Amino acid sequence: MRTDTSPTDGALARLARFCYRRRRLVLLIWVVGVVAVALAGFGYGAAPDNDFTGGGSESARAQQLIERHFPEQQGDTLTLAIKAEKGIDDPAARRKIEKVLAEIDGSPVTGPMISPYQDRNLVTADRRIARTTIPLSAKEVDKTEVKPLVDLVKEASDGTVTLGLGGYMAEKAETPPQGAAEGVGILAAAMILFIAFGSLAAMGLPIVTALLAIVGGLALMKLVGYVVPAPEFTLVFGAMIGLGVGIDYALFIVTRYKDSLQDGDDPESATVKAITTAGHAVLFAGVTVVIAMLGLMVMGQRLMTGVAVATSVIVLVTMIAAVTLLPAFLGFTGYKINSLRLPRRTSRRKRPGGAPSPQRPVLAERWAGVVQRRPVIAATLAGVALLVLAIPTLSMRLSQPDASVQPHDRSSYTSYAILSEGFGPGYGAPLIFTTRLDSPGVDLGPVVQAVRDTDGIAQATPPRVSADGQAATFIAFPTAGYQDEATAKLVHRLRDSVLPDAPGGRSVLVGGPNAATIDLAEESGSRLPLMIAVVIAISMVLLIALVRSVTIALQAAVMNLLSIGAAYGVIVAVVQWGWFGPALGFPAAMPVTTWVPMMMFPVLFGLSMDYQVFLISRVREEYERTGDTRAAVARGLARTAKVITAAAAIMIAVFTTSLLGPDIAVKQGGLGMAVAVLIDATIVRMVLLPAVMELCGKANWWMPTRRGSKRTPAAPAELGEQVGV
Structure with missing residues (x-):
């Protein structure tokens, strides 16, 4: 030995x-x-920061103005939505509603609120639906302190009176923890490893x-x-x-x-x-x-x-x-690495004298031979399949999840549904207008009226001047909901034409959570190509330095772009178009969460480059030994197929288990990455890569050199020491 x-x-x-x-x-x-x-x-550790409103966008500037001149508007609020089949004035319904209002008002985490029985503007004309805003008493309130209020409202609902508690903190309070998703992922990974290692x-x-x-x-x-x-x-x-x-x-x-x-x-x-x-x-x-x-x-x-x-x-x-x-x-572990083995037949026989007989070609090697005999057909079919999967990407819309896309058994969705029925879907998507005042007597009436007369605006509140007299604000409610594309178009119309054309409207800023989400989505969409270009460029430089081939680096970049584009397309089809959405844990069709494409690309590009390195290093080693690209690709696939397949299967299992969790955005990211890894391990690695390398032939190993210099290929042993699986 x-x-x-x-x-x-x-x-x-x-x-x-x-x-x-x-x-x-x-x-x-x-x-x-x-x-x-x-x-x-x-x-x-530091508490998470979920405020995406920073930056130089118009909504960010509006928020800064509100924080400076309207400090009383800071802090989170909850919205209680009430629906009574017989009307809120029915004696039995009123007793139930007032009991809930009293208990909420008595909570240590809530501030003073106005009862819908005190303000007719909080009740619909038919008196069946009502609402009230509940300020939280402190700027920082933990979701565990809000959870009893959510439970109170849910328990008080019955067949005659339905109540829902909405707002950011209410959504957080009733969102269950990630639970057993990671545990399921670990279990799935263990099973895959046990099968792979035995x-x-x-x-x-x-x-x-x-x-x-x-x-x-x-x-x-x-x-x-x-x-x-x-x-x-x-x-x-x-x-x-x-x-x-x-x-x-x-x-x-x-x-x-x-x-x-x-x-x-x-x-x-x-x-x-x-x-x-x-x-x-x-x-x-x-x-x-x-x-x-x-x-x-x-x-x-x-x-x-x-x-x-x-x-x-x-x-x-x-x-x-x-x-x-x-x-x-x-x-x-030592030699005990193979202890507690899974019984299996061995495929290797020993010749007389103890030497192992040559192995028959493994499935991956035989498959590579099939692809290499028809490389044009294989590359065309694989490329067309990836492009077809990527087509939905062209219609991708970005936004942030709100109550309308939450599971329908949650109180926040109940609140959204009641308010949409009684006050319109735009009630949950208010636009907050704010401006500096050059003098205390400035009349914002024409601006408010211009906004009120705009198609797509349901109503607008009168303007309110800050205590220091230096700023004013008012709120308008669109007719479309938070996730509707019409709301984004309305914001642009207000900014581009309505406000500039109104007397004194040029200095008015459109802000609020809805506008902030729109600004974030558009800023992210505009910067995404730059991020993609930077990641590709840096990764290609690293890959060229390792495998010493410009051609292979270009192949890797293009193939990774195709697989990630296909994953984007699947996400749009499932999440935004609603194909199989409910079956995969998405209660309703919705835009793709703004940060999901941003997160998916670098993670998936990095992981795809990993698999590319593990495979190409073996192919390069075989090529340096034999000089035959076709044989090198087939043998490289055969030597790495098992470990790369197991690695990809683990990734798919881990990412897919995110669908078991409660977070809609995390589900989107997990589904997209699972699909991308699946595509990369099948269509790209098993079909497109061997076909393209067969078509490129000797050009696979092209590397520019300085004039007068001679490139010396790495010896197989040297390359094996640099990278190996």
């Missing part, structure tokens, strides 16, 4: 050997470190490594929030990404470790070889994902910068765990 055939030089080899030999110390440092960071992060020991290492890294990474994310705030969804999204890449990175290293043991290496040598080959690939892959995630900073949005930094932190932690903690675990 060989005792040491793995590379012995280099920083990674020394790190692997240290972690293997000092495994108890390394494990102790990791456990103590994770516990300490978890106590600090989860106990004292042993419980090999299955457990990637999962335990990933879980420790995720706990530490999530805690660090919360601490980093003090420097760069991030929205609430970052924690859930970070857990999904960390779980996926953490298990995948450990999977690649464990696979290489097992292969080295089978080749006759002892456990320490196998560990060193696994880290210096697959571990090197993991570091490159992780850096690619981090760089792609940091591309979100190009969006110029404060909270998306926080998302970029926070998710990069968790990817970095998983990378470090893969090359330090996992070698320590391998030191404890």
Whole structure:
């Protein structure tokens, strides 16, 4: 038996050997470190920041003006919606309604409110539907303090009186925790690993490594929030990404470790070889994902910068765990990596003398041969399929979820439905107009009347002057709802023609949550191409440096764009068009959440580049050995198909489990990434890539050189040391 055939030089080899030999110390440092960071992060970490209204948009400037001159309007509010079949004046209905109003008014978290029995403007003409606004007593109120009010309203509803409590804090209070979604993802990943490795020991290492890294990474994310705030969804999204890449990175290293043991290496040598080959690939892959995630900073949005930094932190932690903690675990496991095996037949027979007989071509290699015999047809069919899937992307609309798209059993949706019936769908999408006053006597009447006369406006309130006399504000309610495209068109019409044409209207700003959502969506849509260009450019430079081929880097960029475009198209068809939406957990057709395409692209581009590197490194190694592109592609697919398929299956399982959670936006992102990984692992890797590489032939390995210089291809052994699976 060989005792040491793995590379012995280099920083990674020394790190692997240290972690293997000092495994108890390394494990102790990791456990103590994770516990300490978890106590600090989860106990004292920064609170999430969900305010996307910053920046220089008109709605942001309007909000700044309101905060400066109308401090009494700060803080969250709740809206109580009431529907009585016999009218709110029916004695039985009135007793129930007034009892609920009294209990809400007596809550320590609510401020003074006006009863609908005191103001006729809060009741419809037929007296069947009423509303009232409930201010929260403090600027910062926890959702756990609002939950009893939601429960009170739901319990008070019956067949004669229906009540609903709406508002941002009410939605948060009744949104259940993510629950067992991550647990289901871990279970699915464990099953995939068990099938791939065939042993419980090999299955457990990637999962335990990933879980420790995720706990530490999530805690660090919360601490980093003090420097760069991030929205609430970052924690859930970070857990999904960390779980996926953490298990995948450990999977690649464990696979290489097992292969080295089978080749006759002892456990320490196998560990060193696994880290210096697959571990090197993991570091490159992780850096690619981090760089792609940091591309979100190009969006110029404060909270998306926080998302970029926070998710990069968790990817970095998983990378470090893969090359330090996992070698320590391998030191404890040794030859027992194959213990508790799944019974299976072996496909390799030994010749006399103990030498294994040549393996028959595996399925992936045979499939590659089929594609390579008809490359034009295969590439055309794959390309057309991806383009057809991407067509819905052309109609993508961006917005933020509101009560209208929540599950129909929630109080916030009940409130929305009652208010829409009684006061119109635009009641939940108010537009807040504000302006500075050059002098206290400025008459805003003509401006309010111009807005009131605009098609698409249901009503407008009289203007109100601030206590300091320096600003004024009024509210208008559109006839269309928060998610309707007509509302966005109305905002533009008001800004572009109605207000400029009204006397004194040029200085009036249109703001409020509805306008802020519209501004955010348009700003994100306009900056998305720049982010895509930056991520592609940087990733291509990294890939060229690694595989030393401009052609392959261009192929990777185009194929990744096609697969991500197809995933965008599926998201639009399901979420926005409503195809299979209810079956997948989307109660109603809705625009795509603004941050979902921004988050999906860098994550998926980084992950696709990972798989590209793992596959192309093997293809390049075979090509340098044989000079035959067709054989190199077929053998490269055969050598990586199992591990890449398992890695993709884990990603799909983890991302798909987001559909079990309650957050509509996270569901959209999880579904889109699961679809993208599925497309990448099937249509792109199994059809388009071998077909295109067959068509390119020798041009696959084109790399420009300086005049007079001669490019020296990397030797197979050298390339294998640089990247390996």
